[in-house]
Amino acid sequence: MLTYLLRRELLMIPTLLGITVLVFSVMAMSPGGISAQTLIGGMDMKPQEKQALLDYYNKRYGLDQPAPVQYLRWLNNVSPIGFVTDAQGQRGEFSFSKGMDLGTSFQYGRPVADILAERIPITLLLNLVTLPFTYIIAIMVGMKAATQRGSAFDVGAGVSMLALWSIPTMLAGVLLLGFFANIQHFQWFPTAGISSREAQDMPFLPHWDAGGFVRGFLLDRIWHLILPVICLSYGGFAALAKLTRTSILENLHADYARTARAKGLAENDVLWKHVFRNSLLPLITVSAGLLPSLLAGSLIVENIFSINGMGQLAVEAVKGRDRELVLSITWISGFLTLIGYLIADFCYTLADPRVSYD
């Protein structure tokens, strides 16, 4: 198992390198390219200041050098082992502990690592809240459809799940926002952000005090998350419910299930302890593929609901042609996806003892 995991991690390295090469070459080949014009605040700077900043970036990132050199320089800065570079871009000696430097955002003029540290937790929170919902609803619906195969519920669920799956996230987002968060219709939910300003000073749990009911930080957060989470989850559970249904149907008539029934086990026990456990494998395989789609989905959802997560940052970064940010974001989302696949493989062995990786 350990050797397997190790091998998997080693195979991740060429993939991660490939991702950066791909994105870097896209940016290098683009007409216009990365130039000083895309630097921060170009408009309200004096010419000398602009020139100084340009010189700084040229030195720091070698923007005036050919693309392969730029790439190697970037790679050296990012990788945890490599040559030490100082603020002038001069190369020092080789080091194993120089740490990673994701560079400075051209657009915001702040270190990329700082920006990402603010944004990633928000996107992760959004996705980690979504996942259990997706699975719970999918399993409930899929189970009911499979056990009542051919019934009205089964047929209805089949069509409506395909329909749900076809609803574009942006349409769902815009409709939910328009009808349930807008003053014109039902103003039940907040329109933007993941917490309101007052909530920062509130205690964590909801409670009553002199002024009446206080929402508390937790409830406020949940209140803000409801609409985005609905948008993120419906597509996933529609696909998963269909999968659960086929997978359970396959096992429902297997010999072991009949044996269990013949032994006199209650139908519920047969279903949940025997059939369900054996139907888990395909659900786990898909969970790995769910992560990239969730990341991409949060890109749209964050834009609609004005949540300052990584997705919104990605759109701003590519619109601003902010090379350092774009590279870091694609790199990290690729990394997260790979980790997702790894965890899925690991869960495989947990769900099915027959699977081993030695």
Place this chain on the structure above:
Amino acid sequence: MTKPVISRESFSARIWRKTLAGVGVKFGFAWVALLVFCAVFAPFLANSMPLLMSRDGVISAPVLEYLSVEDAWILTSFFIALAVYRLKVGGGKQILLFLLGSALAAVLVNSFVKPPVLVIYDDFRSTAYTQVDWKIMPPIPYAPVDYLRDLGSKGLEAPFTTEGHTHWMGTEENGADVLSRMIHACRISLSIGLIASGIALAIGIVVGGLMGYFSGIVDMLGMRLVEIFEDIPTLFLLLTFVAFFGRSLYMMMVIIGVTGWSGYARYVRQEFLKLRNQDYVQAAVASGLPLTSILFRHMLSNGVAPLLVAVSFGVAGAILSEATLSFLGLGVVDAPSWGAMLDQAVKSSTFNWWMAVFPGGSIFMTVFAYNLIGEAFRDAIDPRLSDKAGVKS
């Protein structure tokens, strides 16, 4: 015991029959047909100029005069497609004939159609076009880029707000008629869906085919390439490509195609890994056939049926990609697009429901239609699955 039924029906005919048996798939094909109709005849369905008019006894057709090169090309290509479909030749030849015909049409149209460079839509509401003996207007008398400045449009009006000029689906932020823009946007959606997934399919088949056929080191390198494209969420990749390569329609098609091939490659690879050890492939190798012939003539034709499923889902995905990019403001500039219209639904904290319901609804219907078709294909091709789903074959 049931008697074996001997059938002379070919494999493809059986797939078609089974596919078309469902109700959902009929709806899917009907919707796509409607889109094709709207895309081809858009200038005659929604335009500001009369289709036909008589002024002082002279009969003229202003629509034809203002027909753009693109419009003319699409129209001729459509009729070439119809004509080729009626011909009694093989499928491959039909496609070749159609491509040749539409290429020829493109050359001819480019050299002969000379529409006026500047179209002033306000003119069509002036006396030259209103004081006539009789005229026939298109069903929606507004062009997609007719911003109704002379009518004092304020932009973003709900359906049937203003007296005097009827907008079935309201107007958008610049004052153009939404329904008219939606009809013209069919073109973008359809062409992106078909061409982008065509490009993706071509790349996927070549890469996946080589991977599956050679396996070993080629497979390992190919898998890394597939993984790279798979691990970056497609939308991120797409955003990067689009932001750095400009926003022309053709560029978008290429970009959506180039970023979307990994799924097909995986699929073809799997099929080919299964097929490469079959006797007929070995026989083809032994008789010294060239590689392209083995790969594409012999192996591909045996693995292509399941690919249909992936393609119909892929077309839905490509349409969705374009809509998403346009929604995020990275789509084609100034061309009518469903995604870009949906973006105007929530502007400056007012909710314009008609901008959400109509364009969003048509994105949904199109994606749903392609998904229904894909689902029906899958059930028809894999009888095991369809039996399980309780569908009678």
